Amino acid sequence: MERDKHFILGVFDDEDVLLHAVKDVRSSGVKIHEVYSPYPVHGLDEELGYRRSRLPIAAFLFGLLGTSLALTMQFYMMKFDWPMIIGGKDYAAFPDFIPVTFEMTVLLASFGMVGVFMVSSNLKPWAQPRIFDLRSTDDKHIMAIDIANNSSMEQDKIREVLKSSGATEVNDKSFDE
């Protein structure tokens, strides 16, 4: 059966070996498709050259939206739409609006950020992820190298680089696209 996506996988046991291996593999000119780990490995994103996540900015903007929505809602309802004197206070009793404003800021910031995270990482109940190796959610780190992206290099050379950088196994995996 002809398959159109071919990968070489390096299997790593240890996170420190993995971090060094990422550096070695990249410096030898091999482009890494992605590394799959069972738990977050600190410093891996920097070694892979990923830009810092912009999710905090999304959270801030959604939070700002929450603040302004909450204040607009409360001022509109309490001061303009149906003003009532409550406890001898001003119609627009600003200090009283702070708790609801705070809660709505937190609510929108959290949900907005998580929503962006779900979309950007393609997380949804019906998603069918590409599983390179079932052990990547158990105890192995899997470094996937896309052959199509490394056409200038011999495949055996890539395998050599993976082996010498500490991979305990080097496997092949193909997917139908």
Added chain:
Amino acid sequence: MQVTSSVREPLVTGGKTYHDVTQDVSRQVEGKPSIAWFLAFLTAAGVLALGFIALAATLWEGIGMWGLNKTIGWAWDITNFVWWVGIGHAGTLISAVLLLFRQKWRTSINRAAEAMTIFAVICAAMFPVIHMGRPWIGAYWALPLPNTFGSLWVNFNSPLLWDVFAISTYFSVSLVFWYIGLIPDFATIRDRATGLRKTIYGALSFGWDGAAKSWMRYESVSLILAGLATPLVLSVHTIVSFDFATSVIPGWHTTIFPPYFVAGAIFSGFAMVLTLMIITRKVFKLEDYITMGHIELMNIVIIITGSIVGIAYITEFFIAWYSGVEAEQYAFINRATGPYWWAYWSMMTCNVISPQLFWIKKIRTSIVATFILSLVVNIGMWFERFVIIVTSLHRDYLPSSWAMFYPTWADVGVYLFTFGLFFTLFFLFAKFFPVINMAEVKSVLKSSSEKVAK
């Protein structure tokens, strides 16, 4: 590079490898439930069914089923509400505040503690909803919904409304925080499973693949959620305390309430976490993950928050005298020596004296003593809320309106209902969800297991 300290106790004992962690935690999700689990689950479901009779009677007849009278308009319902919300504070505190403080020991207890938080908040929210009397139209009273009764909005000056926003935000943010943490672990179970289980856990795992990019975003999301949840968790009980502090009732109208309620919430929350963890680690044989070290650290949190609560009680008493306000002075003397003296002294014994026993190392490292004291603390915290609410209300400004509160079977039954609900949900969680955050435990394993560190 990983630095292993010879002085620090390992976070996970038993020299576990990464695969052992997966194995130990996934085992009870995959295996057939044990007899002990069935018995526990059926007991909880039985209590739930029994309590439902009281709930149904209350909904059918109205809250006249309860022992409330015109003087004491709030009693067990609000006591139970505040008590459950307080218990619901430990989970987010453990996962958010301890994350910000880089306390790595939280990794083995945060999952179950967050689950407990969510279930406790569900139980808490039952009470204000039932107390509405006609909850099916309650949304108009609780939420700013446009309606045909006139364009009359909810009152944003009222702490009761702030509570609606605080509790619902707290519930939804905690739920999201908890679920984000569950996604990688569901993926682990998915990759071990076949057939129907693979489909179910595959859907629950949202297609998680453990890519470095996803982990980077995951960590970023966890950190920001922790940063947002920390002020949130403090705000929730602060706002709950405003329900009382903004009312002009002797014994309620004090500025000490917010910090005092928050400390009490953490106090009772940790006690409930201990109660559940001690059972869970035993039933699921997770003693290597939830170690004596964890129990001791939680006991230390209990000493600290228990002492804060104790100082708050004394301060309250002192300020009542020092204020020179007669009604306030009377309210406090009446608490300690009036008809509800037994409630006051139960609270004092359970909350102020008993946690001080944890200063003795033998007691705070004993499973049996910790388990008993964790129950004592929660009994004490229930009495604290009862004392604050009922003893302040029962002596009205007019002596002709003085009254006592006697709970009816419906009061007791609705309280039982929430217990049934809480434990039913917790047992379902413990069986079908990974009770320990596998991914996060694996990330701290290197500094605590010599087999992995090599």
